[in-house]
Amino acid sequence: MDNALAILSARLIAHRFIPRSDPLARRALVDEDFRRALEHRLNEVGLTLLENPYAEHMAVGLMGEMEAFVFGEGEAWLSNNMNLPRDAIALLVVLWALxxxxxxxxxxxRAEKEREGQSDMFGAEKPLVQGEEVSVGVPEEALYADYRDKLGGKGRLNINLGQLARLGFIERRNKVILEGPLLDLMLDYSTLAPRVIEGALGEVLKRRAEEAVQPTPD
Structure with missing residues (x-):
């Protein structure tokens, strides 16, 4: 077990994320003792395992109690450790919400609907729906049109999109922005979702959804 733990820990730290389909990642998901040992090893160096049943990857992040030591510098507080400027972070939150x-x-x-229709005693152990089957992309031109003035102009948006893509938060294919390996892992859904839905961005997203279903005039 020690060698497998060392390999998986090193790969997570070096690559920042690995797919859930990886044999060692799958072992961490189904072997409770192996999972606990992995989390303990990561915790020893101030890291925590990031994974959720809706994401196709797992990653490592900073433990909450380590934030002050990593992000706090005197009276200053770093917003992140990836050298992302404020407008890039704002763009990241927008893309996460979209x-x-x-x-x-x-x-x-869909998971709730499938559980309601399950009659076998092992149905609850079936995996949740993941991946591009339900993940939709955002056309870059639509993003420019909606947020260009708010996030520094088209040129600045394009620079920040490139940076987010290099870090693994998003992927850019044929002028469409898609979910990257880290987008559903590095941002805490339970914390961020209520703030987005109940905040100003929630109103923007609501208006956009309403406009999308309105019939276009002849």
Whole structure:
């Protein structure tokens, strides 16, 4: 077990994320003792395992009690350890709200519907819906049109999109922004979702959804 733990821990730290389909990652998901040993090893160096049943990858992040030591510098407080400027962080939250929030709503609704229809005693152990089957992309031109003035202009948006893509938060394919390996892991859904839904961004997303279903004039 020690060698497998060392390999998985090193890969998570070096690569920042690995797919759940990886043999060692799958072992961490089904072997409770192995999972506990992995979490203990990561905790010893101030890290924690990041995974949820809706994401296709697992990653490592900073333990909450380590934040002050890593992000706090005297009277200053770093917003992140990836050198992301404030407008890039704002863009990251916008993309999370546009991609992950609706994806999660569909996943939860589908999982609940499947559980209601399950009659076998092992049905609850079936995996939840994941991946691009329910994840939708955001056209770059639509993002520019909606948020260009608020997030520094098209040129600045394009620079920040490139940075978020390099870090693994998003993927850019054919002028469409898609979910990257870290988008559903690095941002805490339970904390961020209520703030987005109940805040100003929630109103923007609501208006956008209403406009999307309105019939276009002839």
């Amino acid at each position: 991609i992950i929030l609706p994806k999660r709503e569909r996943q939860v609704a």
